[in-house]
Amino acid sequence: MESINPVLLIASVMLSATPLLLAAIGEMVVERAGVLNLGVEGMMITGAVVGFAVAVSTGSAATGFAAAALAAAALSLTFGVLTQIFLSNQVATGLGLTLVGLGLSALIGKPYEGMKSPVLPRLDLGPLSDLPVVGRMLFTHDAVVYLSLLLVAAVWAFLRYTRAGLVLRAVGENHEAAHALGYKVVRIRLLAIFFGGACAGLGGAYLSLVRVPQWTEGMTAGAGWIALAIVVFASWRPWRVLVGAYLFGGVTVLQLNLQAAGAQVPVALLSASPYLVTIAVLVLISARGAHAAPASLGRPFHATQ
Amino acid sequence: MLRRTLLATAALALAAGGALAQDDPVKAGFIYVGPIGDGGWTYEHDQARLALEEHFGDQVETVYQESVPEGADAVRAITQMALSGADIIFTTSFGYMDPTMEVAAKFPDVKFEHATGYKRSDNVGTYSARFYEGRAVQGLIAGRMTETNKVGYIASFPIPEVIRGINSAYIHAKKENPDVEFSVVWAYTWFDPAKEADAARALIENGADVILQHTDSTAPQAAAQEAGNVITFGQASDMAEYAPSPRVSSIIDNWAPYYIDRVQAVIDGTWESDDTWDGIGPGMVGIGEISSAVPEDVKADALALKDSIASGEYHPFTGPLNRQDGSVWLEEGEVADDETLLGMDFYVEGLTGEIPN
Numbered sequence: 320m321e322s323i324n325p326v327l328l329i330a331s332v333m334l335s336a337t338p339l340l341l342a343a344i345g346e347m348v349v350e351r352a353g354v355l356n357l358g359v360e361g362m363m364i365t366g367a368v369v370g371f372a373v374a375v376s377t378g379s380a381a382t383g384f385a386a387a388a389l390a391a392a393a394l395s396l397t398f399g400v401l402t403q404i405f406l407s408n409q410v411a412t413g414l415g416l417t418l419v420g421l422g423l424s425a426l427i428g429k430p431y432e433g434m435k436s437p438v439l440p441r442l443d444l445g446p447l448s449d450l451p452v453v454g455r456m457l458f459t460h461d462a463v464v465y466l467s468l469l470l471v472a473a474v475w476a477f478l479r480y481t482r483a484g485l486v487l488r489a490v491g492e493n494h495e496a497a498h499a500l501g502y503k504v505v506r507i508r509l510l511a512i513f514f515g516g517a518c519a520g521l522g523g524a525y526l527s528l529v530r531v532p533q534w535t536e537g538m539t540a541g542a543g544w545i546a547l548a549i550v551v552f553a554s555w556r557p558w559r560v561l562v563g564a565y566l567f568g569g570v571t572v573l574q575l576n577l578q579a580a581g582a583q584v585p586v587a588l589l590s591a592s593p594y595l596v597t598i599a600v601l602v603l604i605s606a607r608g609a610h611a612a613p614a615s616l617g618r619p620f621h622a623t624q
Numbered sequence: 625m626l627r628r629t630l631l632a633t634a635a636l637a638l639a640a641g642g643a644l645a646q647d648d649p650v651k652a653g654f655i656y657v658g659p660i661g662d663g664g665w666t667y668e669h670d671q672a673r674l675a676l677e678e679h680f681g682d683q684v685e686t687v688y689q690e691s692v693p694e695g696a697d698a699v700r701a702i703t704q705m706a707l708s709g710a711d712i713i714f715t716t717s718f719g720y721m722d723p724t725m726e727v728a729a730k731f732p733d734v735k736f737e738h739a740t741g742y743k744r745s746d747n748v749g750t751y752s753a754r755f756y757e758g759r760a761v762q763g764l765i766a767g768r769m770t771e772t773n774k775v776g777y778i779a780s781f782p783i784p785e786v787i788r789g790i791n792s793a794y795i796h797a798k799k800e801n802p803d804v805e806f807s808v809v810w811a812y813t814w815f816d817p818a819k820e821a822d823a824a825r826a827l828i829e830n831g832a833d834v835i836l837q838h839t840d841s842t843a844p845q846a847a848a849q850e851a852g853n854v855i856t857f858g859q860a861s862d863m864a865e866y867a868p869s870p871r872v873s874s875i876i877d878n879w880a881p882y883y884i885d886r887v888q889a890v891i892d893g894t895w896e897s898d899d900t901w902d903g904i905g906p907g908m909v910g911i912g913e914i915s916s917a918v919p920e921d922v923k924a925d926a927l928a929l930k931d932s933i934a935s936g937e938y939h940p941f942t943g944p945l946n947r948q949d950g951s952v953w954l955e956e957g958e959v960a961d962d963e964t965l966l967g968m969d970f971y972v973e974g975l976t977g978e979i980p981n
Contacts, residue, residue, distance in 0.1 A: 323830075324829065327829050331822065331825060331826070331829070335818065335822055338818070425659065425661060428661070429661070432661060432663060432865075433663065433842070433865030433866075434865075435846075435849075526817075526818055530818055530821060530822075531817045531818055531821045531843045531846055531847070532821075532846055532850065533817070533842060533843065533846040535659075535661065535662060535663060535817045535841050535842060535843065536659040536660070536661030536662060537658065537659035537661070537662070537690075537691060537815070538817040538818070538841070538843075539818075540813070540815060540816040540817065540818065540819070541816070542818065571819060571822060572822055572826070575809055575811075575819075575822050575823045575826040576826040576829070576830070578807070578808070578809040578810060578826070578977075579776065579807050579809050579823075579826040579827045579829070579830040579832075580807075580830055581807055581976060581977060583977070583978060585980075586810050586812060586980050587812060587980065587981075590812055
C-alpha cells in the first residue's frame with residue numbers, strides 16, 4: 320500500500336463537499352423559517368442542467384452559476400406559492416417539486432449530453448496559493464468553494480446578530496406569535512424559500528460544471544436527500560452544517576482514496592457511516608429532550624383576518 | 625395459497641381482457657436501474673426497446689420505468705407493470721433477481737426476462753452477455769498502453785459479473801505487461817456520476833493512467849479528460865463523444881436482436897424460459913472502434929484477439945491460471961466452465977486486495 324497524499328485528499332474533499340454544503344445551508348435557512356421543502360433534489364438537478372446549458376451557450380461558467388441559482392429559485396417559488404398561499408401540504412408538494420425537477424431537467428438536458436463545459440477558473444489568491452502544503456490544500460480552489468464557506472459565515476451572522484435573522488427565527492419557532500407582532504410570515508417564508516432554491520441551484524451547478532464535469536440525466540443521484548439529512552445532522556445550526564457537509568463528502572472521498580491506495584477498508588460500512596451518525600445525533604437530541612427543530616417546522620400558516 | 629390464487633386469477637382476468645381483442649398489441653415492459661439518458665447501460669437497453677418498436681410497429685407496445693431502486697421497491701414497480709397488462713417484462717439489473725422471482729410467482733401468465741441473474745422458473749428466463757470477452761480486449765490495450773504500469777478499475781458491486789470483468793482484464797493486461805498492477809475501487813453504485821468521477825480522480829491521483837469502469841455513466845470519462853494523459857474505455861455504450869481520447873475503445877451491449885427474438889416468441893406463443901449468454905461471436909457484445917490514440921500494432925493485436933474470441937478459437941479464461949491464493953484453478957490448456965464463471969467469487973493470481981464480503 321502506498322500512502323495517500325493528504326494535500327490532494329483535502330482538496331478532493333472540498334470539491335466533493337461543496338455541492339452538499341450549498342444545498343444544505345440553503346435548506347437550513349428554509350427550515351429555520353418553519354418550512355420543510357423536500358424538493359432539494361429537484362432544485363439541485365434544475366440548477367445542474369440550467370447551469371450547464373447556460374455555461375455552454377455563453378462560454379462562461381460564472382454566468383452558468385448565476386442562471387442556475389435563478390432557475391432553481393424560480394422553481395422553488397412555485398413550491399412557495401403552493402404551500403404558503405394555497406396552503407398545500409408541504410411534504411407532498413416538496414416531493415412533487417423533486418419529480419418535476421427530475422423530469423424537467425431530463426427534457427432540457429437532452430441536447431447537452433456529451434458536451435464539455437467551460438472551465439471555472441481557480442481563484443488567484445496571490446501569495447497564499449504559493450504557501451507550502453497549505454497553499455495547495457486550501458488556496459487553489461475556484462471561487463464557488465470560498466463562496467460556500469462565506470455563505471455559512473454569513474448565514475450564521477445573519478441569524479445570530481441581525482434583527483431580520485431574529486424575525487426569521489421567530490417565524491420558524493412560532494408563526495402565530497410572529498404574526499401577532501405584525502411580521503409578514505408568508506412574505507418572510509417566501510424569501511427564505513427563494514434563498515434555499517438559489518443555494519440548491521448553485522450546488523447543482525457545481526456538480527455539473529466542476530465536480531463531474533458534464534451533464535448526465537439524473538446526475539444528482541440523491542445528493543439533495545443527503546443535504547436534507549445534513550440539516551438534521553446539524554440540528555439546524557450553520558457551523559454544524561459545514562461539519563456535516565464535509566463529513567458526508569469527506570467519508571466518500573476518503574474511502575475511495577483508501578481503496579485506490581490499496582488499503583483494506585470496510586467499504587459498505589464506511590459508505591453508510593454518515594447516515595449512522597445522523598441517526599445517532601437524532602437519538603442524542605431526543606434523549607436530551609431538547610427540541611432542536613424549529614417548533615413551527617412543516618406546519619401550515621393561515622392568517623385569519 | 626388462497627391469496628396467491630386470487631392474485632393469479634386477477635392477473636388472468638387482466639390478461640384475458642387484453643387478449644379478447646384480436647389485434648391487441650403485445651405489451652413489453654422494461655425496468656431500468658438508471659435514467660435512459662445515462663449514456664451507458666440503461667441507455668443501451670432503451671435503444672434496444674426503441675429498436676423493438678421499430679421492428680414490430682403496431683404489433684408491439686412498450687412501457688418502461690427508469691431509476692427503479694434494486695430491492696423492495698423493485699417489487700412494487702414490477703408488480704405495477706404486470707398489473708398494467710404487460711405480456712413480457714424485462715428486468716435489466718442484477719439486483720432485480722429476487723424481486724423478479726417474487727412477482728413472477730404471482731403472475732404465472734406474464735413472461736419475465738431477468739438480465740445478468742441466475743434464478744429461473746417456468747415464466748422467468750435469464751439473459752446476459754459475455755462482457756468478459758470484451759474485457760480481455762480492453763486488458764490487452766491497457767497493458768500495452770500504460771506507462772505508469774497502474775490500471776485503475778472502478779467496480780460497482782462485488783457480484784460475479786463484475787469480478788469476471790476484473791479477472792479477464794487483468795489476465796490479458798498481465799500477459800502483455802508483467803509489471804502491470806490493478807487497483808480496484810468498489811463504488812457500491814451503478815449510477816452516481818459525482819461518485820464515479822471522485823473514484824476516477826482518486827485512482828488517477830494514485831498514479832493510474834488507464835481507467836476501466838464498470839459503472840454506468842460517462843462521468844469517469846469526463847474526469848479522465850480533465851486530468852489529461854489518461855485513457856478510458858466506453859462501458860455498455862460506445863461513449864464516442866469522448867473519443868479519440870480519453871476513450872480509446874469500448875464495450876457496446878447490443879440487446880436489440882435478443883429482445884426482438886423474445887418478443888417474437890411471445891407473439892408466436894412459443895416463449896419458454898431459458899438462459900441465454902452470448903458474447904462477441906453472436907454480436908451481443910460489440911467492441912467499439914479502437915481510436916487513433918492507440919498505436920497501430922496494439923490495435924492490430926487487439927483486433928486479432930477479438931476475432932479469435934469471436935470465432936471460438938480462444939477462451940479468455942484458458943489455463944494455466946491460479947487463484948489469488950496460489951491454488952490451481954485451471955491446468956494448462958483447460959478452459960473455464962460456465963458454472964464456475966457464473967458464480968465467480970475469487971480473484972486470479974496477481975491481483976491484490978480482497979473482494980468485499
